[in-house]
Amino acid sequence: MNKSIHQSLFFLFLLLLQVIVLNNINFLGYINPYLYIVFVFLYPLKENKFPLLFYSFILGLSIDFFSDSGGIHAFSTLFIAYIRLFFIKVYFKKTPLDYPFFKLKDESFGKVFNFTITLTIIHHLIYFSFANFSFQNLSIVFLNTLFSCIFTLILFFLGTYIFTKKEQ
């Protein structure tokens, strides 16, 4: 019970943070971080994949409502939510038995870095390809992906550094 309240608060926090603050940064005119995908990284591992797929779709769609982008955020967020388990198996070598005990902050920095950077690049690439919606200006798509990835990851690692409690 406590956990689900925690999850929904986290959901709301990420949504509001994205639409109120991060969508309006426009660093150098067009670079924005998309930090809300952290929801997909941190959602607890379970056998049942329906909740994660559904919540990430709703999160993406709510951001679409605010930023007038159709269903692009929903599409790309749902995609990384679906392939998340595959990359957890690849990078962290987990079996279904380990799922209840898996926590991202307990893993080594290198593995977490690989995991997050892969999902972030995939998400941003899908997002910017759909936002561009043509085969012209492909260089802009790649540049946007690169810069936004860097921005998102910096914010993510700063955030985890600040908000994780140090164990003594």
Place this chain on the structure above:
Amino acid sequence: MQQIIYFFQKFKYFLFFLLLEFIALFFTFNNLNFHKSKYVNSANRITGSLNASLSNFSEYIDLKSKNELLSEENTKLRNQLEKNRLVPSKDATITDSTKYRQKYTFTQAKIINNNYSKQFNFLTINKGKSAKIDSEMAVINSLGIIGITENISENYTRVQSILNKNSKINARLKGNSRYFGTLKWNSNDYNTVQLHDIPRQAPLKIGDTVETGGKSTIFPEGIPIGRISKINQGNTTNSELEVQLFNDMSNLRYVYIVKNLHKIEIQSLENISNE
């Protein structure tokens, strides 16, 4: 039957994933069509009221510059008024906005959400059906054109910005030569738009003013747009011009919505001739 159930059991996550992805794609394609995007847009009650309260908060930051803009516009309008009063003869330019032949009405509104960094940009304004706003009305401010209204809810309206790859607006060169073309945006820079289909023989100079052409039922004639900043004259009969906008599209607050009172009359005439 057993086989089908087994199939659904095995691929249930993938099928669910596909279903949601198709819904997302449906919304995406819908959003790209002007007038069809009725599902996902920012002109609904929840997003509208949140954006409105946010813009109330951020309004104070640029209060001073907006005041200066307003007083400049006032001065301009006063000068125009005096000009009409001093020369009451028939030689003076007769505008359509005189009392009994009024063609346009203006409604004031505030922008509560503004995008300019994407390829398909939209604005949200705080007037809707309750203020008699309809779709396909022009949105302008004192410096130039901003966009066309699209989705309307009770109190909010979504506006397709001129910084949208779907936007096409009739525009002409100001001055004696009335060459006209189509204004589009190539999504590279939010300060410049492109003017297409200007004939090659048109006399062009960098710095010439571009204004709306009045050949559509949406925009009134002669609303300023921008200045020509670059002329690309290729081997074709048409030339493409880069137009530097008068408006700073990243810093907008108060706008006017223009309603054309003759729109239905004009459109009914044009539809007859098409048949």
